Amino acid sequence: MSTTLTAGPAVGTTGRKVTGRGVLRSEWVKFWSLRSSWITLVASVAALLVFGSVASFTYSSDGGAALNGPPGAGAGGPGDAVSLALAGSTFAALGVGVLGVLMSAGEYGTGMVRSTFAAVPGRLPVLWAKATVIGPLAAIVAMAGVLAAFLTGTVGLDGETIALSLGDDGVPRSLVGAAVYLGLVAVLGVALGSLVRSTAAGIASLVGILFILPGLGSLLPGSLHDSISPYLPSNAGSSIFALQEASGSLSPAAGLAVFAGWVALAGAGAAVRLKKTDV
Amino acid sequence: MIEAHELTKRYGDRKVVDRLSFVVRPGEVTGFLGPNGAGKSTTMRMIVGLDAPTSGSVTVNGRPYARHPAPLHEIGVLLDAKSVHPGRSAHSHLMALAHTHGIARSRVDEVIEVAGLTKVAGKRVGAFSLGMGQRLGIAAALLGDPEIVMLDEPVNGLDPEGVLWVRNLLRSLADEGRAVMLSSHLMSEMALIADHLVIIGRGRLLADTSLSNFTRQAGGGGVKVVTDQATRLRTLLAAPGVTISSPSDEELTVTGREAREIGTVAARHGVPVYELAPQAVSLEAAFMDLTHDAVEYQSAPVGAGRKAA
Ligand SMILES: Nc1ncnc2c1ncn2[C@@H]1O[C@H](COP(=O)(O)OP(=O)(O)OP(=O)(O)O)[C@@H](O)[C@H]1O
Ligand SMILES: [Mg+2]
Numbered sequence: 001m002s003t004t005l006t007a008g009p010a011v012g013t014t015g016r017k018v019t020g021r022g023v024l025r026s027e028w029v030k031f032w033s034l035r036s037s038w039i040t041l042v043a044s045v046a047a048l049l050v051f052g053s054v055a056s057f058t059y060s061s062d063g064g065a066a067l068n069g070p071p072g073a074g075a076g077g078p079g080d081a082v083s084l085a086l087a088g089s090t091f092a093a094l095g096v097g098v099l100g101v102l103m104s105a106g107e108y109g110t111g112m113v114r115s116t117f118a119a120v121p122g123r124l125p126v127l128w129a130k131a132t133v134i135g136p137l138a139a140i141v142a143m144a145g146v147l148a149a150f151l152t153g154t155v156g157l158d159g160e161t162i163a164l165s166l167g168d169d170g171v172p173r174s175l176v177g178a179a180v181y182l183g184l185v186a187v188l189g190v191a192l193g194s195l196v197r198s199t200a201a202g203i204a205s206l207v208g209i210l211f212i213l214p215g216l217g218s219l220l221p222g223s224l225h226d227s228i229s230p231y232l233p234s235n236a237g238s239s240i241f242a243l244q245e246a247s248g249s250l251s252p253a254a255g256l257a258v259f260a261g262w263v264a265l266a267g268a269g270a271a272v273r274l275k276k277t278d279v
Numbered sequence: 280m281i282e283a284h285e286l287t288k289r290y291g292d293r294k295v296v297d298r299l300s301f302v303v304r305p306g307e308v309t310g311f312l313g314p315n316g317a318g319k320s321t322t323m324r325m326i327v328g329l330d331a332p333t334s335g336s337v338t339v340n341g342r343p344y345a346r347h348p349a350p351l352h353e354i355g356v357l358l359d360a361k362s363v364h365p366g367r368s369a370h371s372h373l374m375a376l377a378h379t380h381g382i383a384r385s386r387v388d389e390v391i392e393v394a395g396l397t398k399v400a401g402k403r404v405g406a407f408s409l410g411m412g413q414r415l416g417i418a419a420a421l422l423g424d425p426e427i428v429m430l431d432e433p434v435n436g437l438d439p440e441g442v443l444w445v446r447n448l449l450r451s452l453a454d455e456g457r458a459v460m461l462s463s464h465l466m467s468e469m470a471l472i473a474d475h476l477v478i479i480g481r482g483r484l485l486a487d488t489s490l491s492n493f494t495r496q497a498g499g500g501g502v503k504v505v506t507d508q509a510t511r512l513r514t515l516l517a518a519p520g521v522t523i524s525s526p527s528d529e530e531l532t533v534t535g536r537e538a539r540e541i542g543t544v545a546a547r548h549g550v551p552v553y554e555l556a557p558q559a560v561s562l563e564a565a566f567m568d569l570t571h572d573a574v575e576y577q578s579a580p581v582g583a584g585r586k587a588a
Binding site: 016017018019022023025026027028029030033034035036106107110111112113114115117118119120121122278279 | 324327328329330331344345347348349350351352356358360361362363364365366367368371372374375376377378379380381382419
């Protein structure tokens with residue numbers, strides 16, 4: 001085995017420095033080089049497609065939906081073709097959220113984080129890069145998933161009164177909204193994972209924020225509940241892709257702003273912890 | 280060059296590193312020694328900015344680590360705990376690190392080859408043996424072709440060929456004018472690799488000296504003589520200033536007389552000598568002597584635990 005390293009700088013190693021672009025490429029490679037990323041991503045799309053089409057195919061106008069998907073899916077119940085198509089959005093949110101958590105918290109579990117931050121001692125670029133990789137990726141993949149679910153669902157709902165087509169009012173906005181929501185959930189996962197530094201705790205806090213907080217909110221006394229509830233992360237998030245604006249909930253734009261605000265808050269918390277504490 | 284100045288790290292109310300100052304110079308291999316829990320790994324983490332010092336400072340090539348635009352070209356590190364995701368291949372791991380600095384793929388292939396990992400570069404790191412993991416860590420340390428190489432227990436888990444490889448590698452890096460810092464508990468190995476020693480105990484500096492100085496100051500180890508006429512030879516050698524101990528029936532340890540003299544005396548009196556060996560005091564002995572009071576995790580004498588069982 002050769003033990004000599006070329007004296008002087010080796011080819012391709014001179015005059016370089018850590019750049020945002022470089023960190024982004026690094027996170028891109030990290031993401032795709034793990035089997036768990038593929039599996040979780042595929043599972044999220046599958047959840048969208050399967051739940052969405054099953055909900056549409058089993059729908060009958062007289063008995064309502066035989067299968068409405070998991071509780072909390074969609075906003076306003078399965079009263080329209082879009083919410084049927086989005087029946088899998090809860091599971092997909094869990095999937096992409098976990099993916100985000102794995103990206104950040106997973107590094108603490110394995111010790112990879114020491115290699116990462118030794119290479120990028122500024123640390124924050126790593127957080128931004130992870131969010132930049134997973135956010136758009138989750139949104140794009142989710143877009144494909146909801147589109148497929150909706151189009152498959154159209155076949156199942158053929159002839160039903162609630163049937164809608166892609167060209168109908170609000171439908172494209174709803175579907176895109178769902179994709180954007182899922183992209184933001186993935187970023188939220190990255191932020192939470194980075195904040196709590198453990199995969200288990202990260203997933204727990206994600207589940208808590210998205211699925212348990214609304215339930216706790218309903219324990220509040222009526223008037224307080226009515227004024228706070230729409231601003232809770234999951235409710236604001238659902239407003240983004242609701243076809244019809246339910247009374248007492250936010251408009252899609254306001255919902256987007258509020259949910260993005262929550263994500264930004266978690267991101268800011270993660271950034272502070274990242275800068276302040278030892279790895 | 281690494282320069283630590285009054286470096287201190289406190290965890291809770293325990294000072295794990297306590298006002299530590301030392302310098303790691305280019306062109307030398309500096310051995311970083313200390314008993315378990317002395318604070319070596321903590322010091323190394325502070326050097327690369329993973330842990331922030333409670334007080335004091337440390338610079339790498341004149342600047343705090345995080346201020347370097349391309350730190351991997353300044354210093355390459357292998358930290359003690361595994362710092363790799365087990366689900367990733369060695370190649371992907373190195374590629375991910377390389378991208379941050381815009382280091383070319385060819386360099387990744389180069390360090391993989393240098394570390395002898397070519398055949399397994401595509402395998403999941405989780406399936407690696409301890410030694411292969413160490414090789415990957417060393418490959419990562421070399422990735423940026425750094426001016427300083429700092430390795431925490433690099434020979435841990437390496438086979439004899441691997442140990443020899445690390446020894447030669449570090450020697451050649453130092454000979455190229457780079458600064459090399461390594462920690463290890465293998466004193467025999469350290470004695471072969473290091474030029475300079477920084478020894479700490481309970482976070483404090485105990486010694487900062489050259490290897491040869493350190494063992495010399497620890498005093499000569501005497502001469503070991505094996506003969507079946509130990510008692511007779513002992514009387515023959517006795518003189519003022521000469522101390523002789525007898526570790527076993529046929530063995531003497533003589534201090535105050537050269538091996539040559541002892542051989543001559545024995546030959547003149549027809550005493551058969553089976554072994555005659557000057558005992559350079561081992562680094563191990565000198566180290567244990569120095570750090571005895573600073574050992575935190577003292578082992579019980581063999582057998583002491585059996586009573587309870
Ligand atoms: N993050 C931490 N929080 C609290 N205590 C810590 C932390 N890291 C290290 N310590 C403590 O600091 C002390 C020094 O640990 P360190 O790992 O630096 O020692 P070391 O010299 O590398 O030991 P070894 O030879 O066993 O590797 C130990 O007592 C350890 O328990
Ligand atoms: Mg250690």
